[in-house]
Amino acid sequence: MRGSRHESQQAVPWPRKAEDPHKPQPHKNAEIGAKGTSVFTWDAPGPRGLSNLGHPPSKTSPSELSIYTRNMVSTRSHPQEFPPQDVNQVGSQTPSKRSLSTVTPSTSQPDFQGRNNNQKPWSHTPSLLTLTWLCISMPLVIWDSFYVLLRPHSMPGGKYQKPLWVPYELYGQVDHIYGWPAYNSGNGFTAAQTGMNVVEIVGYVYYLYLLYTRGRTEDVQGTGAPDKQQVGKLAQSRTVYGEAAAKAVVLLYGVALMTLSKTVLYWLNEVFSGFANIGHNDASSIFFLWALPNGMWILFPAYLVYVSGKEILQGLEIAVNSSKKSQ
Structure with a gap:
């Protein structure tokens, strides 16, 4: 069933740009990216809208698919991976108090003693x-x-x-x-x-x-x-x-x-x-x-x-x- 679905998805190939014959082609196997991150590349064109990204093969284990998805998110338009986010910190985020506060006029007495801004007293x-x-x-x-x-x-x-x-x-x-x-x-x-x-x-x-x-x-x-x-x-x-x-x-x-x-x-x-x-x-x-x-x-x-x-x-x-x- 997986093979038939994959074949149906590749029935109509997406047009590709003419490639330079002298340009080295990426290997189909996994390469080691920056900081030891696995980056999967394929020669086959992807679905509509992902022609420049490649498409994962149909026979992929769930663990490999998870790695592929994570690497796609972390490396797309960004030179490095985003730092891991603390789960406890995510749950503890609250709206900023500054945005909820209102400005109240000062009730302090006029400064006749000249204590503010180093001014002479009145x-x-x-x-x-x-x-x-x-x-x-x-x-x-x-x-x-x-x-x-x-x-x-x-x-x-x-x-x-x-x-x-x-x-x-x-x-x-x-x-x-x-x-x-x-x-x-x-x-x-x-x-x-x-x-x-x-x-x-x-x-x-x-x-x-x-x-x-x-x-x-x-x-x-x-x-x-x-x-x-x-x-x-x-x-x-x-x-x-x-x-x-x-x-x-x-x-x-x-x-x-x-x-x-x-x-x-x-x-x-x-x-x-x-x-x-x-x-x-x-x-x-x-x-x-x-x-x-x-x-x-x-x-x-x-x-x-x-x-x-x-x-x-x-x-x-x-x-x-x-x-x-x-x-």
Whole structure:
């Protein structure tokens, strides 16, 4: 039966290319290939699609057929045999965890300390002009607050009026909110704004504490400072870094905004009351004794709000960029 099937398969021979008569013909017996591998070759043409590979003889034992099949797979289009594969390793293969994992955004905090990429830590650098204003305004606000809290003893005729609060005798005549009319009528606006003054003083003191205990003086132009050629040493700065810098700039922004808002409210109170407390003065007295000194508490706090707010925005940009890089 095998012989008849083989003969039927070779009934229609497949056309072959003309061979070179001088080319040596392969032997019909087994040859020893690379690395001792048996390679079987035959002159007879194979079936359709395998004319260049040869076809095994019909009378082949199962062991020889297995060797033939293995060698055909291992030597076809490959110079060497494939290495043997571990059976235990085949069964233990699992899908890669990398393909199943999902990218989750980083929940780490922004790096204000400069630990990543060897960068300098984020810093807060107020100009010396800012520090000079705080050193001038804070004693004046403390002086004003004690005057209000010690009324009537700090007012004209009181036991504490001289020598500390003698100038308030004139100012109380210009602005009745600080004089006897407001005190006798029980006007609470004066004491209310003094309560905000106390909060401001505490905030500014802690701000300066952070600067002088955590910072250092640098010969650079501070944030928002005027040109060095115009103000000289006033453009120098004191710098604080890292987490202390973040606390300092937020504190400065909040307290300066409180000072600005309180002073604007102080002015608006006069406008919407028909200038009930300063309307009895002439224009010159109002400008030099009321508008000019009180205007300083609008100009400089607005400056502090601007420069500290700008630094806060820069810090937020750093935080956003740090989060994007860590994803």
